[in-house]
Every structure is written in C-alpha cells, then in structure tokens.
Amino acid sequence: MNTHSTSTEANTVYHSSVDSAVAPAVLPATRSFYWSVRRELWENRSIYIAPLAAAAVFLFAYLIGTIHLPAKIRALSGLDPDQQRHAIAMPYDFAAGLMMVTAMIVGVFYCLDALHGERRDRSILFWKSMPVSDAVTVLSKASIPLAVLPLLTIAITVAMQIIILLISSAVLAGNGLSVANYWTQLSPFQMSLGLTYHILTVHLLGHAPFYAWMLLVSAWARRAAILWASLPLLAIGFVEKIAFNTSYFANLLLHQLSGGSEAIATPGTMPIEPGMQFTPGHFLLSPGLWIGLSVTAAFLFAAIRLRRNREPI
Amino acid sequence: MLCIEARGLRKAFGTNVALDGVDLRVEQGRILGIIGPNGAGKTTALNAVLGLTPYQGELKVLGRDPWSERDQLMRDVCFISDVAVLPRWIRVSQALDYVAGIHPRFDRAKAESFLARTTIKRGSKVRELSKGMVAQLHLALVMAIDARLLVLDEPTLGLDILYRKQFYDSLLNDYYDRNRTIIVTTHQVEEIEHVLTDVMFIDRGRIVFNSSMEEFESRYLEVMVNPEQLAAARTLKPMHERPAFGRTILLFDRADRQQLAGLGEVRTPSIADLFVAVLGNPSSGAKGAAQ
Numbered sequence: 001m002n003t004h005s006t007s008t009e010a011n012t013v014y015h016s017s018v019d020s021a022v023a024p025a026v027l028p029a030t031r032s033f034y035w036s037v038r039r040e041l042w043e044n045r046s047i048y049i050a051p052l053a054a055a056a057v058f059l060f061a062y063l064i065g066t067i068h069l070p071a072k073i074r075a076l077s078g079l080d081p082d083q084q085r086h087a088i089a090m091p092y093d094f095a096a097g098l099m100m101v102t103a104m105i106v107g108v109f110y111c112l113d114a115l116h117g118e119r120r121d122r123s124i125l126f127w128k129s130m131p132v133s134d135a136v137t138v139l140s141k142a143s144i145p146l147a148v149l150p151l152l153t154i155a156i157t158v159a160m161q162i163i164i165l166l167i168s169s170a171v172l173a174g175n176g177l178s179v180a181n182y183w184t185q186l187s188p189f190q191m192s193l194g195l196t197y198h199i200l201t202v203h204l205l206g207h208a209p210f211y212a213w214m215l216l217v218s219a220w221a222r223r224a225a226i227l228w229a230s231l232p233l234l235a236i237g238f239v240e241k242i243a244f245n246t247s248y249f250a251n252l253l254l255h256q257l258s259g260g261s262e263a264i265a266t267p268g269t270m271p272i273e274p275g276m277q278f279t280p281g282h283f284l285l286s287p288g289l290w291i292g293l294s295v296t297a298a299f300l301f302a303a304i305r306l307r308r309n310r311e312p313i
Numbered sequence: 314m315l316c317i318e319a320r321g322l323r324k325a326f327g328t329n330v331a332l333d334g335v336d337l338r339v340e341q342g343r344i345l346g347i348i349g350p351n352g353a354g355k356t357t358a359l360n361a362v363l364g365l366t367p368y369q370g371e372l373k374v375l376g377r378d379p380w381s382e383r384d385q386l387m388r389d390v391c392f393i394s395d396v397a398v399l400p401r402w403i404r405v406s407q408a409l410d411y412v413a414g415i416h417p418r419f420d421r422a423k424a425e426s427f428l429a430r431t432t433i434k435r436g437s438k439v440r441e442l443s444k445g446m447v448a449q450l451h452l453a454l455v456m457a458i459d460a461r462l463l464v465l466d467e468p469t470l471g472l473d474i475l476y477r478k479q480f481y482d483s484l485l486n487d488y489y490d491r492n493r494t495i496i497v498t499t500h501q502v503e504e505i506e507h508v509l510t511d512v513m514f515i516d517r518g519r520i521v522f523n524s525s526m527e528e529f530e531s532r533y534l535e536v537m538v539n540p541e542q543l544a545a546a547r548t549l550k551p552m553h554e555r556p557a558f559g560r561t562i563l564l565f566d567r568a569d570r571q572q573l574a575g576l577g578e579v580r581t582p583s584i585a586d587l588f589v590a591v592l593g594n595p596s597s598g599a600k601g602a603a604q
Contacts, residue, residue: 035414043402123400126451128365129392130415133384308383309367311360312398 032132036140037148044110047144051156054102058095059163065091066167070175073182088185095160096195100203103153107145107207111214112225114141115307122312134307138215142300145211150204158192197278202259209256209292212299219306222313255288262286314341316462316494317362321370324357324518331357332368333518339511341461344495346505348588349515355498356394358515359466362496363392375461388417391455392464396471397447401440405433405450412454424457427487445476452480456488463488465497469504477501481508502585512584514591522591535582536573537562546576553590564590 041047076084115138118124127137165188169179217229237250263283283289317339324332331354339345349355360366362374364383372379377386399408405428413421428435431449439447448469455463469477485508489495499505512529514522524532537560538546547554549572551563564582565573573579582590 032415035411038414039407039411042404042407043400118400121401122395122398125365125392125394125398126400128363128383129387129394129455130412131384131387131417132415136384309365311365 029133029136032136033140036132036136037143040114040141040144041148044144046106047110047148048152050106051099051102051152054098055095055156055160058098059160062091062095062164063167066171069168069171070177073172073177085185088182089191091164092161092186092191095164096157099153099157099160100199103149103203104207107149107211108214110144111141111211112218112229114144114215115219115303115310116221116225119310119313124310124312135304138219138300138304138307142212142215146204146208150199153203154196154199157195161188161191161195194278197263197280198259201263201280201283205289206256206259206292208296209299212296212303216299216303216306219303219310256292262288315339315373316341316343317372317374317496319361319370319372322358322361322372323369324354324361324366330518332361334370335515335518335520337520339494339496341494342491343510344489344497344508345511345513346502346509346584347496347498347513347515348502348584349498350592353515354518355515356466357518359392359394359464359496359498363390363394363464365394389460390462390464391458391460392466393451393455393468394464394466396468397444399439399447399451402438404436404438406435408439408450408454409435412458416458418459419454420457420459424453427453427456427483445472448472448476448480452483456483460493462494462496465495465499467499468497469499469501477504481505484508502588503583506584509584514588516592522587529584529587530581532567533582533587534565534568534570534573534579535562535586536565536577536579538577542576549573553586553593555589562586 072087076087079087118127165183165186168182172182173179214225214229218225221228233249233253237247237253240246240249262279264278315338317337319335319337322332322335322337323330333354335354335358337358347355347358357366361368361372362379364374364379364381364386367380374386375389379386403411409421409424412419412424428450431446431453433442433446433450439450442450452468469480472480481504484495497505497509509526511525512522513520513524536546537557539560543561546561546563549563549565549568552566553564555562560577564586570579
C-alpha cells in the first residue's frame, strides 16, 4: 500500500516536469522528414547518379550521331508531314523513354532494399535510437519513388531534350538547313508538358501501388525480397489462368503499369506526340486511380506497422 | 524520481518465455548493471524499455509508454544496442549532420570535441573505421545528446581492452552527472563493477537479485579458509563455496565480519562471484552447504 501511494505521487510530479522539459524541444515532423529523405539520398546515390550517367551516355552517342543529321533531315523532305514529325521527334522520345526505364529500375531496387537493408546491416538499431517515428521513416522512403524519382526524371529529361535541341539546331544551322522548320515540327513546349503529364499520371500515380507493395515486402521479408515481391503476383496470375482460364489479374496489373486508358484520349501512344489530347478530368474521376491509391495507402500503412516491431536479421 | 517503472512485464516468443512477470523500478541518477546468462531476457527487457518490442504488463519509461511513443521517448532516451550498428555507408560528417538535424537535444560542438580526442577523420566512412573507432564514434554521438536515460546493451563486445577501458572512463568522466540514468549489460562484469550504483541479476526471464552497490558491499563477504578450518566455516552457513589453490573460498550473506576474520582473509566478493553463487549450479556443493 505504502509503496503504491509513493510511486503514484512520484509519477504525478514526474509528468509535470516531463511536459515542461519536452515542450521546447519538439521538432516539427517536416524537419525529421527532410533529414530522413536526405539520409536516403546519402545512402542511395544511384537515385541521381544512374539517371545522370544514362543521360550522359545518351548525349555522347547522340553527339556522334549528329554527323548523319543533315542527311537525315534532307531525306525527310520526300515524306508526308506526319512521318517527318515522327522522325524528328524520335531521339526526344528515345531520351524520355531511357530516363523512365532508368528511374523505374532504380525505384524497384531502391524499394526492395529500403526496409530490408537496415535490418540486414543492423543499422535499424541506430535509426530507431533517434526520435523519428516509423511513419516518418517509411513515408520518407516512399517519397523516393513517389516524388524524388518522378521529379528528377522530368528535370533530367527536359534538360536532355533542351541539349539535344540545341545541338541539332547548331548542326542544322551549320549545314545551311532551316532551324525554324525543325522547331515548329517539334513544338518543344508541348513536348515537355506531355512528358510531365505522362510521368505524373503513369509513373507516379499509376505505379504507386507497385512501389508501396515492394516497400511492404522489404519490411516483411527476411531474405530474397525480390522473389517475395514478384513470385506471388505471378502465382496469382497462373492460378487464375489455369483454374478459370481468365487473365483478369494479369490484365489489371498491366493496365495499372501502362497507366490505363483514362489519362489520354488515345491510349497506347506516347503523350509526347503532337495533337495528343490530355483528359485529366477523366483520369481523376476514374475508379482505377482511387482504388490504386487506396491500395498504396494500405500497403504503406502495413509497412509502417511492420517496421515498428522489426529487428535486425 | 522514477526513471523506469515496470509491473508484471511479460514477453514470450512462442512457447519460450523471455520475460516472466518482471517488476522493476529504476530511480533517476542510478547506474544499473544488468547481469545474466545468455538468453536470460536482458536484451528483451531492454528492448521493451526502448520501445523496440511489444510486451504485456505495465511499463512506463520517463512517464511514457515506450511501445506507443518510441519516437517521443527517444528525445530523452539514448541507446547503444550492440557494437557497430552505425550504418556502414555513412560518413562521419554525415552522421554528425544527421543527428544534429534530427535530434533536438544534440550538441554538435560537444560531439566534435569528443571526436577531436580520437583519430577518427571527418571524411571517413564507417566501413573504413576499425570496430573500436566505430564504438568511439557512436559513443561521441550519444554522449553529445542531453538524454536522461542511456541504455547500453553489450556496448563493448568484441573490442580490445584499451577501447573498453576508455569507453567506460569517458562515460563516467564526461557524461554521467547524477541526473542521468544509465543501464548497462555486459559479459565483462569486472570492467563495470566500480562504475555501478546498482546491480541486478536476471535469469530465465526473472529478476533473481537486485541490490544497490552499498548494500551489496555491506551484505556480502567472502573468506578464504584453509582445509582445517573448513568445517568451522561451514557452520556459519555460507551461501556458496568454491575451491582455490588448495583452500576454499566461502561466500556469506550477512555474516559477522569479526567472526569471519578469525577464519581467514575477509574481502568483498566481486559481482561475478556473487552471480555464480546466486545462479550457480545446484549440483555443486554450495546449496548443500547452505542448508
């Protein structure tokens, strides 16, 4: 009885002193989020090195290829306007495609390792000794494929396309060909707009559930996260095919991966092509988008819960 | 003021009970050593205190529930769980930047001055440092945090003796100030013995011994007797006895010092000796002699 009453008393005294001591030291969540993202970039430099390296290699190859550019442009005069435009836009589309593929590969490997590597090298015990919640940790990791990589892809691709445009213009002008004609065929502004729209709708919102799934697997799996992330999806597809001879699940995944049919009026084409019609209203109202985002939120929530009681492996 | 208060703390992994109803009170300003055999539940108990593992029972650390409030708790609690948990890719300068950015109670200048006493270079990555240097770096980061509870779980395992000695010396001289609480577990009991204010033995998920060092020193005595005096010594009911160079060392709980002095050389036992006596093999003569 006696001990009990003294301990209650001690607790009361204690609580008031805790409150006054902690109040001035509260850190805004944005600050810990900022440092968490920075730490991810320190650890995973491939996030920006891989796209920059791919861009450098591409530009180097393109620079060598410009030897043939004047001849190519002269040969175009015999073709109809659509084919001309297509031929001129090709290196730009190719540059964009290369950046997107690079970002996806980086994103996949990043996510599969994000919550697995810290357990493998035991550093989770250090990260957990810092006043950062599991929610901030998981969300800062999710922000790499869902914010950092898309924005980086847009920025590097636009920069690449500007460089290609300048190199090509200089080569054409040097060979006495019309630069103005080349620019009007391309319409650079619309190209950048289309690229941004494509990356935001397909690579960010469309692929979000996949990245969240991989983060969840990396928080859960003890080893071989890449197998745990891919084999169950394949298994579901095969079981469905064999048992019911249907492919709803596989089609659902492909539909989600390709960005669906709602974002643009003519699905299956690159939005960089001229005359492309964006249908953002249609896209934002499509149930597929919102189901995908709900699934993303559920996966991330599960990853946060898992990370909470994860220990080194 | 209470730093840790636990009532009926329980944790089981499947059928393996790691903590079996532990009651624990740790006052502020104590340096508590937790000693126990491997798998006794030391790390599980500390993980519960640090909010790293869920548990059954009541537990308050600095007035907070560790499992649901780990991130807030970590503003006032620091821990080094195991050696070399610093991420291997991080640079020393990045580690300083990160903790300075994320921890509201981190004093960067202090950490820099601790590091200045070592040979650790700012530009080095952790993977380039020796195990002892990683422990120095971690300790420098942790000591620069104005925390109220520091938990050290085998912080010097695998380090050579120079680093181990240095580790506990800096902890005492540069960190401990009587307002802070430190909990430490280690297998090298003799190295922390002089540092502790309290000691606790854990075995099979239960606290089997808990005492302040003052009480420990006044309560337990050890005497080394020659074979001819062994029978006389045994009548005083030693709790444990062990052979040593043809003589026998007997350990007594609350025995009369004068009386023991007549039998042989009397001294305070080491924690390790008492640990063996408390947890010792029941088949050795100790239990029989104590009866």
